[in-house]
Amino acid sequence: MRVAVVGVGYSGFNANTPDLHWKEIMFEAAVRAYEDAGINPRRDVDSFITCAEDIWEGFAIFDEFVPDQLGAVLKPTCTICGDFLYGLATAYMHITSGLAEVAVVEAHSKASDILTFGEVIKFAMDPIWLRQIGNAHPYYFAALEMAQYINECCITEEQIASVVVKNKNNARLNPSAPYGGKVGIEDVLNSPMVFDPMRKIEIAPRADGAVVFVLANEEIAKKLTDSPVWLKGVGWWSETSNFDTMSFNAMYAAKAAKMAYKMAGITNAAKEVDFAEVDDRFAFKEIQHIEALGLSKRFETATLMVEGYFDRNGELPINVSGGNLGVGNLLEATGGQKALEVVLQLRGEAGKRQLSKAEVGVAQAWRYIPTASGAVAVFGV
Amino acid sequence: MVFNEKIVNPTELRHWEGKIELYWVYTSGSAGDEFFKALKKGKFIAAKCKECGKVYFPPRIYCEYDFSETEYVNISGEGTVRAFTVARLDKDEKPLEKPEIYAIIDLDGTDGCIVHLLNAKPEDVYVGMRVKPVLKAKNKREGRITDILYYKPS
Ligand SMILES: [Zn+2]
Numbered sequence: 001m002r003v004a005v006v007g008v009g010y011s012g013f014n015a016n017t018p019d020l021h022w023k024e025i026m027f028e029a030a031v032r033a034y035e036d037a038g039i040n041p042r043r044d045v046d047s048f049i050t051c052a053e054d055i056w057e058g059f060a061i062f063d064e065f066v067p068d069q070l071g072a073v074l075k076p077t078c079t080i081c082g083d084f085l086y087g088l089a090t091a092y093m094h095i096t097s098g099l100a101e102v103a104v105v106e107a108h109s110k111a112s113d114i115l116t117f118g119e120v121i122k123f124a125m126d127p128i129w130l131r132q133i134g135n136a137h138p139y140y141f142a143a144l145e146m147a148q149y150i151n152e153c154c155i156t157e158e159q160i161a162s163v164v165v166k167n168k169n170n171a172r173l174n175p176s177a178p179y180g181g182k183v184g185i186e187d188v189l190n191s192p193m194v195f196d197p198m199r200k201i202e203i204a205p206r207a208d209g210a211v212v213f214v215l216a217n218e219e220i221a222k223k224l225t226d227s228p229v230w231l232k233g234v235g236w237w238s239e240t241s242n243f244d245t246m247s248f249n250a251m252y253a254a255k256a257a258k259m260a261y262k263m264a265g266i267t268n269a270a271k272e273v274d275f276a277e278v279d280d281r282f283a284f285k286e287i288q289h290i291e292a293l294g295l296s297k298r299f300e301t302a303t304l305m306v307e308g309y310f311d312r313n314g315e316l317p318i319n320v321s322g323g324n325l326g327v328g329n330l331l332e333a334t335g336g337q338k339a340l341e342v343v344l345q346l347r348g349e350a351g352k353r354q355l356s357k358a359e360v361g362v363a364q365a366w367r368y369i370p371t372a373s374g375a376v377a378v379f380g381v
Numbered sequence: 382m383v384f385n386e387k388i389v390n391p392t393e394l395r396h397w398e399g400k401i402e403l404y405w406v407y408t409s410g411s412a413g414d415e416f417f418k419a420l421k422k423g424k425f426i427a428a429k430c431k432e433c434g435k436v437y438f439p440p441r442i443y444c445e446y447d448f449s450e451t452e453y454v455n456i457s458g459e460g461t462v463r464a465f466t467v468a469r470l471d472k473d474e475k476p477l478e479k480p481e482i483y484a485i486i487d488l489d490g491t492d493g494c495i496v497h498l499l500n501a502k503p504e505d506v507y508v509g510m511r512v513k514p515v516l517k518a519k520n521k522r523e524g525r526i527t528d529i530l531y532y533k534p535s
Contacts, residue, residue: 018391018394018396019387019388019391019394020387028384058399115398116472116473118471118472118473118474119472122472127405127407128407128409128413128439128525128526129439129495129496129526130496130526132525132526132527133483133496133497133498133526133527134468134481134483134498135471135472135477135481136468136469136470136471136472136477136481136483137468137470137471137472137473137474138472139468139470140466140468140481140483141483141496143466143468143483144464144465144466144483144484144485144496145464146466147464147465147466148463148464148485151464151508192469193467193469194468194469194470195466195467195468195469195470196466196467196469196503197466198466240445242439242445243485243494243496244437244438244439244492244493244494244495245437245445245493248464
């Protein structure tokens with residue numbers, strides 16, 4: 001059985017959203033998705049899945065706060081404690097198992113409500129072995145991984161800078177990307193070193209927004225739309241929670257991709273995937289994730305980046321939406337924004353940033369510091 | 382539709398700052414306890430898998446690869462810098478008064494590592510540098526990871 005995306009809606013993305021409650025951001029995205037799909041959530045949806053983490057929200061047992069703003073009251077509803085892409089995998093299973101014909105997936109970020117972002121991440125760090133050490137922002141943990149990675153792969157600061165340049169400039173064509181800018185290599189190299197070797201501009205700033213997808217089985221999808229986008233593969237993987245056994249090499253993304261590609265029947269990703277949206281919440285992560293997804297070879301990716309291979313008009317466009325560096329860190333909606341961009345591109349609805357060849361696209365998200373976990377989704381038309 | 386109108390005057394927007402105090406005890410567990418008791422005496426231990434021989438640091442009671450038990454082994458606590466960063470911002474993204482060097486240190490006689498502070502001049506630190514732990518004075522030790530003040534070049 002095939003599963004299709006039959007409706008997408010989003011709200012944002014903005015640096016902050018003081019005029020809307022987070023439930024209203026969700027509501028706005030949901031209304032647009034249902035309109036896009038041509039469905040009534042009170043009548044047509046069999047399963048609602050939200051993706052959220054209590055600590056980002058500022059209150060516990062988030063799943064109890066979900067149903068009303070999605071039209072899910074008195075309906076099967078559950079919350080996945082993870083990124084939007086994990087929610088997609090869950091919806092896929094609900095539909096292919098026959099439990100649901102139509103399922104809805106939601107994720108959001110009201111990051112601007114978080115006043116102590118550093119403390120929140122610290123709260124995710126091991127309290128016995130890691131949390132008590134030092135006074136720095138936990139961004140240091142990503143910088144350690146970066147230091148190891150660029151050393152192993154001989155990646156230069158100019159190569160890292162080229163990721164920022166590409167994504168910030170891509171974002172200028174995305175009306176929903178609040179952090180786009182006409183940025184050059186020099187601008188990046190002039191950005192202050194904040195966690196050497198990591199510069200301030202290499203860290204994705206936070207953003208608010210919500211993403212809602214409506215998914216359906218093949219039969220319903222064909223009734224709802226003439227141009228469904230198929231969810232061809234999903235995968236997710238965790239390495240370990242322990243810093244001593246993590247690969248610091250995005251093995252989680254490589255394994256999740258392997259799982260998703262197998263399901264999608266992709267044997268040579270570098271040839272068969274037309275474009276991808278990958279997690280770039282730290283600039284070096286983009287290079288790491290491109291390799292993990294098998295879209296280029298280890299040791300070659302950074303060179304290809306500088307040569308323009310991953311540009312909007314390059315051989316294999318990466319983060320044509322602007323990525324997290326251009327759109328922002330959307331917390332658990334990060335994978336949602338990436339999946340959204342893939343669907344818009346596949347539908348030919350990406351406006352000025354529309355790619356000429358878009359038949360198979362990949363979305364990938366990481367679970368952020370201090371994790372070595374993540375998920376991948378493959379879409380096609 | 383409710384979004385025909387939105388609040389356009391920012392002075393009419395309201396919010397309130399909420400905080401809630403939450404407290405936990407974090408138990409170090411049997412492997413952690415073994416380590417922190419040893420640390421109080423100035424000693425380091427790791428845990429070796431009885432099945433595959435992999436030596437874990439931080440020590441734990443099971444091997445995460447083959448799910449079998451481990452046994453404790455003594456180690457020196459010294460090691461080699463695998464990666465390091467000079468952290469310049471505090472948890473609120475304000476400049477730290479004094480930058481802190483964090484390092485991943487591969488510990489001798491183990492397959493594991495510790496993440497801790499390094500007391501050295503940033504320009505003197507390099508990958509592969511040999512380092513050793515500096516502990517608090519014996520009577521000040523509490524049996525926690527901060528009993529290790531920092532690592533320093535050995
Ligand atoms: Zn073992």
